[in-house]
Amino acid sequence: MPSITFTQPDGTAQRLEVEQGTTLMRAAVSNGIDGIVGECGGQAMCATCHVYIRPEYADALPELGADEDEMLDCTAAERTERSRLGCQISTGASLPEIIVDIPAGQV
Amino acid sequence: MSVVIIGGGQSALQVADSLRGNGYTEQITIVADEAGLPYQRPPLSKDFLSPQGTPKPLPLRGENFFSQKSIKLLDGVSATDIDRPNRQVALSNGNSLGYTHLVLATGARNRLIECPGSKLDGVHSLRTLDDVQDLHAALPAAKNVVVVGAGFIGLEFAAAARAHDCHVTVLEFAARPMARALSEPMSQWFAQAHRDLGVELRLNEGIERFEAAGGGEVMAAVSSTGQRYPADLVLVGVGVLPNVALAENAGLETSNGIVVDQCLRTSDPSIFALGDCANFPNVHSPGRTRLESVQNATDQARHLAGSILGDESPYADLPWFWSTQGPYRLQIAGLSQAGDDTLVLGDPRTAKFSVLCFRGEALAAVESVNLPADHLAARKLIGAGTRITRAEAEEAGFALKNRARVIAGAV
Structure with missing residues (x-):
C-alpha cells in the first residue's frame, strides 16, 4: 500500500498507509491530520490543503496545473518552490511513498 | 458550561x-x-x-x-x-x-416542486450522499435527462449528464440562468457555454407536470409552454x-x-x-x-x-463562491446585485475572463471563469476595502493581480 508521511511544524511525523489513488488531502482529512483543512472538498478552490513536498519526491509529482499555480499564490503560509495543493497529488504506482511538511497555517 | x-x-x-x-x-x-x-x-x-x-x-x-x-x-x-x-x-x-x-x-x-408527477420514480433531487448515489447509479443508463432549474446545482448536474452522453434539457422559468447569483453578462455567457456543450437550455419555461410510463416511472416532462420532453431521469434543482x-x-x-x-x-x-x-x-x-x-x-x-468566548467584533468576511460546470470553473468574490455597472476584463471567447461589478463608483464583486488569479486578487482587494473605480479598471494594462500586489506591498 502506498504511504504518506505528514510532518508537523513541530517535527512530529505521522505515516499513513492509503489505497492507491488517494489524494494527500483526502488521506489527511480522513485521518484527522492537523493542519490540512481541505475546505472546498478537493476542487483546488480554497488553498487550505497547502503542503511542502520533500525535494526527493519532486520528480514523481504530476506537473503543476495552471489553476493550482494561481491558487498557490493565495496560501496562508508562505509559498515556496516546494509548495503544492494536497488535493492535486495522488499516491499511486509512480508515487508509492511521499513525505510532506505541513505549513504553520491554512486559513 | x-x-x-x-x-x-x-x-x-x-x-x-x-x-x-x-x-x-x-x-x-x-x-x-x-x-x-x-x-x-x-x-x-x-x-x-x-x-x-x-x-x-x-x-x-x-x-x-x-x-x-x-x-x-x-x-x-x-x-x-x-x-x-x-x-x-x-x-x-x-x-x-x-x-x-x-x-x-x-x-x-431542497425546495420541492408541487406539480403532477413530481413524486414519480426517476424524479430526483440532489443534496445528500444517498441522493448522489442514486443519481450515480441511474446516469449510465439514462438517455434523456430533464433538469428543472438552471441554478448552480442544476447546471453542474447538466454538465455531468452531458459528460455521460445523455441528451439534456434544462427548464428555467427565469429569463437567464443563475439569475439570482450572477450578473447579466456572466449569466448570458454561461447560457451560451452550456448550449455549446450540447445542453438544450429552455429559458422563460417552467415545469407543468411529469408523465409516467406504464411501470410508474417518469417518461416525459411537460413545460409551462406545453412543450413535451422525453425524460427517463429528472433532476429538480429549484433552490433551498x-x-x-x-x-x-x-x-x-x-x-x-x-x-x-x-x-x-x-x-x-x-x-x-x-x-x-x-x-x-x-x-x-x-x-x-x-x-x-x-x-x-x-x-x-x-x-x-x-x-x-466573548469577542464582540462584527462578522465582516467577504463572501466568495465557486461552481464547476463541465470545463468551466466559476469563482465569485463579493455579492453582485441587480443594477451593478459591469465591465468585462479579458476575452470571453477564450473562456478565461472576469466580470467586474461596480456599485456606487467602486468595485463590489468580481465573477471569474477559469481565472483563479483574478478571483484571488479580487478577494484581497474587495476584502481590504480597496476603492477601485470603473475608470481605473478601464485603463490600458489594468490587471486585478497587479493591483492586489500594490496593496500587499503597501501593508
Whole structure:
C-alpha cells in the first residue's frame, strides 16, 4: 500500500498507509491530520490543503496545473518552490511513498 | 458550561473545531440528523457524478478528530425542541441536553416542486450522499435527462449528464440562468457555454407536470409552454429553504432564515445561528442576507466560536463562491446585485475572463471563469476595502493581480 508521511511544524511525523489513488488531502482529512483543512472538498478552490513536498519526491509529482499555480499564490503560509495543493497529488504506482511538511497555517 | 451544536455540516464542525482551537475546554456536543460521519457536500454535484467519479464520501473531519478533541458526535439524531427557560434541547432519541450556549447550524433543505408527477420514480433531487448515489447509479443508463432549474446545482448536474452522453434539457422559468447569483453578462455567457456543450437550455419555461410510463416511472416532462420532453431521469434543482422550524417553535425571530445580529446571536443571547440557515446583517451588501456557501459556513463558524468566548467584533468576511460546470470553473468574490455597472476584463471567447461589478463608483464583486488569479486578487482587494473605480479598471494594462500586489506591498 502506498504511504504518506505528514510532518508537523513541530517535527512530529505521522505515516499513513492509503489505497492507491488517494489524494494527500483526502488521506489527511480522513485521518484527522492537523493542519490540512481541505475546505472546498478537493476542487483546488480554497488553498487550505497547502503542503511542502520533500525535494526527493519532486520528480514523481504530476506537473503543476495552471489553476493550482494561481491558487498557490493565495496560501496562508508562505509559498515556496516546494509548495503544492494536497488535493492535486495522488499516491499511486509512480508515487508509492511521499513525505510532506505541513505549513504553520491554512486559513 | 457546555455548547450544543445542532447540525452536521461544514459550519457545525467548524464551530466545534474553532472552539477547541481557541482554548474552550468544556463539553461540546454535535447533534447531526444524518447518520454516519459528517461529509463534504460540494463534491457531490461535481466530481462524484463525472463518468470517472465515485461517490465515496469525503469526511469533513476524520473519525479520530472527535475523540482527539473531546467532541461528542450524536449522529442520526435530530433536535426536536428547545426549552429556552431551562436551556435544554430535546432529542429524537428521547434524551435531552442542557446547554450554556446553543448553536443552530440547521442548514437548508431542497425546495420541492408541487406539480403532477413530481413524486414519480426517476424524479430526483440532489443534496445528500444517498441522493448522489442514486443519481450515480441511474446516469449510465439514462438517455434523456430533464433538469428543472438552471441554478448552480442544476447546471453542474447538466454538465455531468452531458459528460455521460445523455441528451439534456434544462427548464428555467427565469429569463437567464443563475439569475439570482450572477450578473447579466456572466449569466448570458454561461447560457451560451452550456448550449455549446450540447445542453438544450429552455429559458422563460417552467415545469407543468411529469408523465409516467406504464411501470410508474417518469417518461416525459411537460413545460409551462406545453412543450413535451422525453425524460427517463429528472433532476429538480429549484433552490433551498432554510431550516427554521426548531428556532421558530422556540419563539426565536425568523425571516428568510434565523435572524441573527452581527455577532451571529439570535434574539436569545445564549443561542447562535450561522451558515445556510442564518439571516445576518451583511456589511458587503445593503440590508440582511442569507448565504448558501462553504465560505459563509466556515468563516461564520470561526467568528461564532469567538462570539461564544466573548469577542464582540462584527462578522465582516467577504463572501466568495465557486461552481464547476463541465470545463468551466466559476469563482465569485463579493455579492453582485441587480443594477451593478459591469465591465468585462479579458476575452470571453477564450473562456478565461472576469466580470467586474461596480456599485456606487467602486468595485463590489468580481465573477471569474477559469481565472483563479483574478478571483484571488479580487478577494484581497474587495476584502481590504480597496476603492477601485470603473475608470481605473478601464485603463490600458489594468490587471486585478497587479493591483492586489500594490496593496500587499503597501501593508
